[in-house]
Amino acid sequence: MPHYAYVATDTEGASSQGTVEAQSPQAAHQMLRDRGLVVSELTVAATRKGGSSGRVKLREIMVFSRQLAAMVNAGMNLMKCLDILQGQVRDPRLGKIITQVKNDVQSGQTLSKALGKHPGAFNSLYVNMIRAAEEGGVLDEILNRLAGYLERDAETRQKVKSAMVYPSIVLGFSLLMTGILVFFILPKFGSIFSELDVELPITTKLLLNASGNAVRYFYVPIILVLGTVFGYKAYARTPAGRYNIDSLKLKIPLFGELLRKLSIARFARTLSTLMKSGVKTPHGLEIVASTSGNAVIERTVLTARDYVLRGERLSAPLGNGGIFPDMVVQMIAVGEETGHVDDMLLKIADFYETEVEATIKALTSIIEPVLIVVLGVLVGFVAVSVISPIYDLVGQASQGKF
Secondary structure: OOEEEEEEEOOOOOEEEEEEEOOOHHHHHHHHHHOOOEEEEEEEOOOOOOOOOOOOOHHHHHHHHHHHHHHHHOOOOHHHHHHHHHHHOOOHHHHHHHHHHHHHHHOOOOHHHHHHOOOOOOOHHHHHHHHHHHHHOOHHHHHHHHHHHHHHHHHHHHHHHHHHHHHHHHHHHHHHHHHHHHHHHHHHHHHHHHHHOOOOOHHHHHHHHHHHHHHHOOHHHHHHHHHHHHHHHHHHHOHHHHHHHHHHHOOOOOHHHHHHHHHHHHHHHHHHHHHHOOOOHHHHHHHHHHOOOOHHHHHHHHHHHHHHHOOOOOHHHHHHOOOOOHHHHHHHHHHHHHOOHHHHHHHHHHHHHHHHHHHHHHHHHHHHHHHHHHHHHHHHHHHHHHHHHHHHHHHHHHOOOO
């Protein structure tokens, strides 16, 4: 879906800028109205003059942030910093983006506004933190904080990906071997048994019939898979469909709990980073909601933002959504009483990132043997089904029946 850059004002008259992802300008307007914003300007970020939607690797953004922070802290002019970074980045896409950002800054735009034109590289979290840094005059500190946040986020994502590598390889190999058996090996055995006119065990008949149907109607699974994929994508594009799918994801045994813990850790660390950077809590919650990646969590966080705008506490509405456990709600409540919500959110993030790592290890230890057992049962079933009639043939041949 396209990204739309907006300029709007909230119910208190405060101006805000950022990007939203929506199917159409009308959908983007409705999304912003639901957040209590009055839109004064809305443009397609991907096609805005000087803009870019090309994706840039997270590692490149981390290095860019660290280097820019070091140079700003050393007292270098921002234009000089961008000029140096433009010539030393390895990713040509990021180099082109830095060139466009430098030109925009040179023409009088703020760094945050220039970065906001490139949502494929700098998301709303990044842009809003830079805007807060510009207002507070602490650009180097915020850049270092951003880099640290991105590093922790990337580390957590990498742990999840690494844990799924082995199960994915085993599953892929299983599917490949099953395909070879069904489409190439079993049909040949079926022809041999048919020519010899032998009585086949029920398991062999079932296996050969399944193989024959798979070869004969090979297009049916393809049509079903493609239809399911396109239907899923079409349904997921609707607000109700996206919400229902994301709700179902959170209810999947084992994986739903992992997704919930990942979301809580991301929520806590993102909101803490924003609050420490000087972003007001309501606006911070809006940013967290837009970067959550889950419609259920987004709705819960936006509801909490509405409570905060009315002057109420953050902890109460978070507990009503059924997403955040009592422990998280109570820790945030303690943080509100002591005036250190940002520090308490960091502790929550650290705890749940540890929980995520433990859950990943537990899932891996369960998935690996299950896949091996399933593969073993499949291979054993095929072997027994094929070998049994061959053994009978050998026995009949030894008795002189052939």
